Amino acid sequence: MQLLKEAIREKGNVLSNDVLKVDHFLNHQVDTNLMIAIGLEFAKRFENEKITKVLTIESSGIAPSLMAANKLDVPLIFARKKKSLTMNNNVFVSQVYSFTKRETNDITVSKDFLQENDRVLIIDDFLANGQAAKGLIDIVKQAKAEVAGFGIVIEKSFQDGREQLIDAGYRVESLARIHSLENGQVHFVDELAK
Ligand code: 5GP
Secondary structure (H helix, E strand, O other), X not given: OHHHHHHHHHHOEEOOOOOEEOOOXXXXXXXXXXXXXXXXXXXXXXXXXXXXXXXXXXXXXXXXXXXXHHHHOOOEEEXXXXXXXXXXXXXXXXXXXXXXXXXXXXXXXXXXXXXXXXXXXXXXXXXXXXXXXXXXXXXXXXXXXXXXXEEEEEEEOOOOHHHHHHHOOOOEXXXXXXXXXXXXXXEEHHHOOO
16 A cells, blocks of 8 residues: 555654554554545455454554444454453453563453454554464454454564464455565565566
8 A cells, every 4th residue: 555655664663673663653643544544445455355343452453443444334343452440251351462562461352242243354553473463363263253354554574474364364455565674674575576
């Protein structure tokens, strides 16, 4: 997605060979026009998949998911990273190791919001080693619902998350695929041969 690639090039900061900071438009300050465009693109790519719910993780997954769910005319659910006092024990729980925080956290979704006949589109801001994706798949499976595919804003293709999801048979739609972040430069997969 050209707009997104331009934002990454112009406003992203390469922190190391494997971490990209995008606080200017996605992870802290949010570019709402870009988020709307991203959401519409996800909705277009999954329009024939009979999606009944969009599932993401708080907090950075919410902005790019909102318009996708709106356009697909389905609810958006975000998994919580901290169990709220108002949540009872009627929840699905899974464990996710965070690539950026280097810690394992429980993620929680109320059983009220995922049912057996749901076809779920999972959306997240980044795909790195696939840990967040794995936790969300686990929650969908606990609900006996079905994962219809993944919408990823930024895939770091040099890490193995994508491969794991493809090997497990899932459809993965990533709007920007990064081949490498070496020497402080962003190189996209589709620009390699150019
Ligand atoms: P994974 O679970 O696939 O290993 O990592 C994905 C999660 O870690 C995303 O939800 C995202 O929050 C975070 N993450 C992974 N890599 C990066 C990165 O390079 N930059 C930022 N900002 N977040 C990342």
